Amino acid sequence: MTTTAERRPTTTIFRRPRSTTGFWSWITTADHKKIGIMYGYAAFIFFLVGGIEALLLRIQLSAADSTFLTAAEYNAAFTMHGTTMVFLFVMPISAAFINYLLPLMIGARDVAFPRMNALSWWIFLFGGIFLYSVLIFSDPAAPAGVEGVPGNLDPADNTILGGMPDGGWFGYQPNAGPFYSPGTAMDFWALGVQFLGLASLISSVNFIVTIFNMRALGMRLLRMPVFVWMSLVVALLLLFSLPIIAIALFMVTFDRQFGSLFFVAEAGGDPILWQHLFWLFGHPEVYILILPAMGIVSEVLPVFSRKPLFGYAAVVIAGAAIAFMGFGVWAHHMFSSGISPVAQAAFALSTMTIAVPTGVKIFNWMGTMWGGRLRFTTSMLFAIGFVAMFVIGGLSGVTHAVVPSDWQQTDTYYIVAHFHYVLFGGAVFGIFSGLYYWFPKITGRLLSERLGKINFWTLFAGFNLTFAPMHWLGLQGMVRRTAYYPPEAGFDFWNLVATVGAFIIAAGVLVFMYNWWRSKKHGEPSGIDPWDARTVEWTIPNPTPEYNFGVSPTITSLDDFWHKKYSSDSEGRPVRRPEAEETLEDLMETGINPPHPIHLPAPSYYPILFAAGIPLVGWGIIFHTSLVGKLLILVGVLVVASAAFGWSMEPLEEPHEEHDEDHSDQPSGSGYSSYGSDA
């Protein structure tokens, strides 16, 4: 993968970066594994930030009429908790898994567009930083461009925390518009989420092309691991839903900054339009959050049950059906906003129907475990926890599909309980399962099982203590998004329980962090195949070599790796092949010493440069009435433009001289890269 220096005839802005280790190698990398790792760490840091915000909320709610937070601070904390957990934790950590694993699972050496992958990552990181830069730049004055806005906040509320966005992660209009949310906080929210969406949109194109185009020989679509299938489905959902929120956020930014009237009710703007656009995106979004976790669990359960996934095709089809139907249920978030009875009936029906493919998956996972020889590793425990908690969350979800029942539940803690059961009990448990399962791929070591069990049980107990009581609090009528409740409401006890549970969750997360930190250096070495796994990412050494596969694999069946190790006896039970150990040794050998030279995408400065221009434009837009703002826009655009120009001039790989193959037969006009590509 070292490349030969050679003068290139084309224009460049920078010389090509050369370091392969150290700080600059991470800044300039185009390696999907490094990018995945960076995504993972950044997402985890945001998880901690979002978690701290959640703890602040829980402390405030632990007793009636608490004065721990002001109302403004409470609003800001729940807004940023939701925004952070959705856009800065679950989505990017899913991106981390997909980045790291997708090429490995399809037998590829990288994604289709390695530098665009780096671009996605940097835009995400800078978008997250931009969003939180509101802590520094928050300006309580009226947003620019809107005249005569009196502002409705008590100046005493202008604390640092209270200066964060406070319109909810859903940013309902007109509440989050210029009149009811003066200041710049919601502009940071709108533009920040816009940038994060851009990052995801680029990723989605990249992943789709990777899955369609870069599968190893024999890796037919129906031989792909379920995680890859779910990644494809998620990428399609992102591809088709992000544009909708992008436009909606543009509209908000224009309303707030340039005085357009999309959601300004006094001028005839329609706030319901925002709800439609938001939930047209927002409902596919919840599947974007959950499907990667479903993919992870579909990999973990078969391995630790020593059985193939029950009904592979059904799981795949159910995943695709969820994605398709996920676009047809958005208005169930709007049952109480006065949409017509016909629309209510239609969306209630479609919402109930979408429970069917989800149920299919649950039965498939149970069928996988049924009669298997279960090994209760931490990863497996989290996977089982996922299935159990997701069933609870799914069933409470079906209760919202019933319109009259939904009218009772809307805006109560019952809803909060529901979506935390699917997003925490579901997505987060799935993510932890995956972290324990694939940790050896990154480090070559195992996470401690002893600490892992403590980690699981504290999280499991803390999670249920926190969110189960919210079901009955909600049904008793406790409303969401409100900083206070009166003592006579009788909500104190269960709220206190929930707060205690939240701190137990925090303890569980700390155990996990300690485990990670310790096992990275002192964990038990994993060897090539620590779990007796089924999929091709385990046919290469741990930690993954930079070039992934010494020899690109050829796939002959679903669960290809398993069938290389096991045949079955007359009753279908797996029997380890006598040559299995030898196979593993051979794989280790070719994995460490590839027989042929391998060329990898060279690092590049342009992705980070391109991404760095974007928050500059964002700050510029927010402060566009000042000269500094105008200059920032100009500088940002110039940075992006020069990066794009340099990028388009830079080949994917450095030209290199020696190679064991004659390629003079490649016509220069049609010599498309057989490796990644240049876009």
Add this chain to the structure above:
Amino acid sequence: MEAAAAMDHHDQHESTGIDHRKLGMWVFLSSEFLFFGALITNYLLYQGQPGFARPYPAEIYDIPFTSFSSFALLMSSLTMVLAHNALARRDQHATRTWLLATAMLGSVFLGGQVFEFTEFISVSGMKLTTNPAASAFYLLTGFHGFHVLLGVLMLLTLYGISRRQGELSEASGLNLELVGLYWHFVDIIWIVIFTVVYLLASAPVGVG
């Protein structure tokens, strides 16, 4: 790109037989429908709602003028495809000519849009802040105009590369075929906008 061509191509291949970048471009374009669809939907929602501050967009369209600039954009698709065709024949000179022609037709369209916006704002008094229908009109056509602008910039960059290096290789990073796909897409979106927004425009009864 020769370097990349030297890869183990028995290992790595395009499973679908389609070039990565081309597949990526089509995938991206399919998502662009959702962008423009949302904007057109906003416009359709607001264009006929009674009771807004006047003027409505439908009251002030200058159909002959817009027909002319739409026609320029439509014909730029012809010059674009001729540029692509010339490149396939390795006729670098003709490629450059048609690229420049395409960029110029695109600029005519953009100039027309600038003129149209200026007229609407200063003569007819329809600003972004006049009413929601006007907001929707400006965001939709402005977003499209931004796409055209990007396209013109890419075309000019291609032209510059071609001038500087004497040729355009299909394998170069900024690929003429991809820019062409993008350009045609921007054109077909305008075909839809021209019909739905301009020709089928309707102000509320009693206004227009």
Add this chain to the structure above:
Amino acid sequence: MATHPGEHHHPSPLQYVKIAILLAVLTVIEVALFYVNEAADMRGWDAPLLIFLAVLKFVIVVGWYMHLRFESSTLSKFFTAGFILAIILYAVMLLTFGVIALGS
């Protein structure tokens, strides 16, 4: 759309010019229809006609200028999926707003 199996001969420049003339004629018809409707009310017939003409132009540009007719079906599947999804989603949305209505 008919595909010619396994061939890659794209239209010639002359054919491209012919297509452009066709597109120009369709555009002239569109604008003419607009004025006909202004002068004498077409009782709502202008809308379907104009939409039909726009779709025709759309298909011609996509099929020939963008070469989709000559490409792998994977590409047209993606493209059609995005197009149809957008139409359905936004049509349902406009239905809930009552901007478009069924059976009226």
